[in-house]
Amino acid sequence: MQISRRSFLQKGGALSTALWGQRVAPNSKPVVARPALNPNSLEPYVDPLPIPGVARSVGYRPSPADPSVQVPYYRLEMRELEAKIHRDLKPTRVWGFGSASPGPTIEARSGDGLLVEWANELPRQHFLPIDYNIHGAEKDKPEVRSVIHLHGAKAPPDSDGYPEDWYEPGKSKVHFYPNQQDAAMLWYHDHAVGINRLNIYAGLLGAFIIRDAVEDGLNLPKGKYEIPLILCDRLLSPDGQLDYLVSPDPKTPWVPEVFGNAFLVNGALFPYLEVEQRRYRFRVLNGSNSRFYHLSLANGQTFHQIGTDQGLLAAPVELKSLVLAPAERADLIADFAGHGGEKIVLKSDAFNLMQFRVSSRGAEDPSALPAALRRVSKLEESDAVRTRLLSLNEILDFYGNSNIMLLNNTHWKMPITENPVLNSTEIWSLINLTDDSHPIHLHLVRFQILDRRPFHKFPYQTQRQLVYRGPAVPPEPAEAGWKDTVQAHPGMVTRIIARFEGYTGRYVWHCHILEHEDNEMMRPYEVVPA
Numbered sequence: 001m002q003i004s005r006r007s008f009l010q011k012g013g014a015l016s017t018a019l020w021g022q023r024v025a026p027n028s029k030p031v032v033a034r035p036a037l038n039p040n041s042l043e044p045y046v047d048p049l050p051i052p053g054v055a056r057s058v059g060y061r062p063s064p065a066d067p068s069v070q071v072p073y074y075r076l077e078m079r080e081l082e083a084k085i086h087r088d089l090k091p092t093r094v095w096g097f098g099s100a101s102p103g104p105t106i107e108a109r110s111g112d113g114l115l116v117e118w119a120n121e122l123p124r125q126h127f128l129p130i131d132y133n134i135h136g137a138e139k140d141k142p143e144v145r146s147v148i149h150l151h152g153a154k155a156p157p158d159s160d161g162y163p164e165d166w167y168e169p170g171k172s173k174v175h176f177y178p179n180q181q182d183a184a185m186l187w188y189h190d191h192a193v194g195i196n197r198l199n200i201y202a203g204l205l206g207a208f209i210i211r212d213a214v215e216d217g218l219n220l221p222k223g224k225y226e227i228p229l230i231l232c233d234r235l236l237s238p239d240g241q242l243d244y245l246v247s248p249d250p251k252t253p254w255v256p257e258v259f260g261n262a263f264l265v266n267g268a269l270f271p272y273l274e275v276e277q278r279r280y281r282f283r284v285l286n287g288s289n290s291r292f293y294h295l296s297l298a299n300g301q302t303f304h305q306i307g308t309d310q311g312l313l314a315a316p317v318e319l320k321s322l323v324l325a326p327a328e329r330a331d332l333i334a335d336f337a338g339h340g341g342e343k344i345v346l347k348s349d350a351f352n353l354m355q356f357r358v359s360s361r362g363a364e365d366p367s368a369l370p371a372a373l374r375r376v377s378k379l380e381e382s383d384a385v386r387t388r389l390l391s392l393n394e395i396l397d398f399y400g401n402s403n404i405m406l407l408n409n410t411h412w413k414m415p416i417t418e419n420p421v422l423n424s425t426e427i428w429s430l431i432n433l434t435d436d437s438h439p440i441h442l443h444l445v446r447f448q449i450l451d452r453r454p455f456h457k458f459p460y461q462t463q464r465q466l467v468y469r470g471p472a473v474p475p476e477p478a479e480a481g482w483k484d485t486v487q488a489h490p491g492m493v494t495r496i497i498a499r500f501e502g503y504t505g506r507y508v509w510h511c512h513i514l515e516h517e518d519n520e521m522m523r524p525y526e527v528v529p530a
């Protein structure tokens with residue numbers, strides 16, 4: 001059956017268009033509607049929340065930065081696995097690392113480098129629909145190929161996981177992570193050009209946590225009171241297998257966004273977590289392809305955000321809800337004291353994600369929520385040597401269907417246009433000419449959000465003239481720390497400021513809606529020597 005995507009969304013209902021800060025373009029490409037599992041037909045909260053294990057190094061090797069120093073050596077194997085995502089579902093085929101998806105968490109100390117050998121031990125055939133028209137995914141390429149990127153890392157270019165540096169099953173590549181950066185939760189995921197959306201959807205992702213002395217000194221909840229929450233929305237077939245939307249034209253299966261109605265938290269559907277009456281620290285990652293989450297606790301209780309993508313905020317921000325775009329992270333403190341016996345649901349708008357079951361017994365809480373966390377020194381606009389005007393574009397085909405997404409109207413293969421000088425500061429003005437919010441991510445650097453300002457599209461489209469419709473809006477307090485991914489809203493110019501430090505060489509910047517990134521909302525950029 002072929003129906004337009006819009007009517008599919010309306011009929012399906014479960015695939016809500018009521019995504020905060022995001023709307024589905026009226027002319028989006030149609031999708032094929034296939035029979036799907038209704039997750040609400042399953043009993044919720046019967047499986048405990050899985051907590052990813054901590055990766056263990058397999059030995060030591062000389063550091064590429066200083067061969068006289070030995071650094072831990074990890075080997076993580078990408079494998080096809082059977083995952084039990086719900087008590088009443090048969091195992092689901094996924095791709096993960098070692099024996100799990102999400103893969104094991106890598107724990108690192110700031111300043112202490114480590115090596116990871118990323119081994120591709122996947123089968124030779126993909127189980128999700130490749131679109132061979134997409135740049136980099138042509139028929140002459142191997143079906144299964146992968147390269148792992150550590151999102152948020154300040155890593156040398158040959159360890160960053162450049163999208164074209166993919167390799168086939170049976171091969172592996174060693175990446176060096178110097179970890180010369182502040183405490184933060186990063187995440188590793190596939191980045192193979194043209195099929196990255198399918199590889200991550202299959203499950204190739206995991207957490208990587210860097211810690212440092214500043215964080216140690218804060219007495220935040222730790223150990224079993226610090227828990228990663230990795231959020232991925234999926235579509236499931238009636239027999240509980242991963243399904244991925246395609247367009248009705250079998251020659252061009254790509255669709256511009258994929259939203260699931262089965263919400264996996266750490267790989268489980270509707271899990272529960274027994275908690276004590278005390279503070280917990282939740283390291284939340286939006287690992288979804290396209291979905292923005294609007295998170296809150298169903299009992300209306302507030303929580304505090306203490307950190308963002310690239311680490312701690314200057315001070316905690318009290319929130320009732322929080323919007324998290326694909327690839328963004330939020331470091332949250334929730335306090336269950338005084339909620340003994342309650343069952344509290346974590347939700348995203350109308351969708352329930354998981355349940356916290358608060359013990360009725362009172363608990364000691366030696367942890368703290370300090371009023372000041374870390375000094376975040378502001379990057380000054382006056383330090384910027386250059387401002388780049390960069391548009392976000394959606395190109396429609398003859399029928400008004402979404403065809404391709406671009407950055408600055410430029411394809412992946414065109415010559416480098418963004419070439420900041422090492423150790424210089426630049427402002428990037430992201431001029432969103434589309435109808436969607438795009439989470440824009442830069443590799444290598446951390447940045448700060450300067451502001452967002454509404455503008456008139458027409459003068460920009462016709463004469464490249466920025467005519468504003470209103471005043472600039474500063475970032476939300478919870479976004480006012482170090483970021484590596486920013487929500488660029490439609491009709492707004494979003495300005496970010498970054499110092500390009502660490503390494504010279506080739507990196508990428510892109511939209512982190514994975515369907516956009518693959519087709520072709522991604523560009524190389526190069527940090528050049530001073």
Ligand code: C2O
Nearest residue numbers: 149151327441510
């Ligand atoms: Cu999550 Cu190019 O990265």
Ligand code: CU
Nearest residue numbers: 150151152443
């Ligand atoms: Cu990245």
Ligand code: CU
Nearest residue numbers: 438511513516
């Ligand atoms: Cu996008």
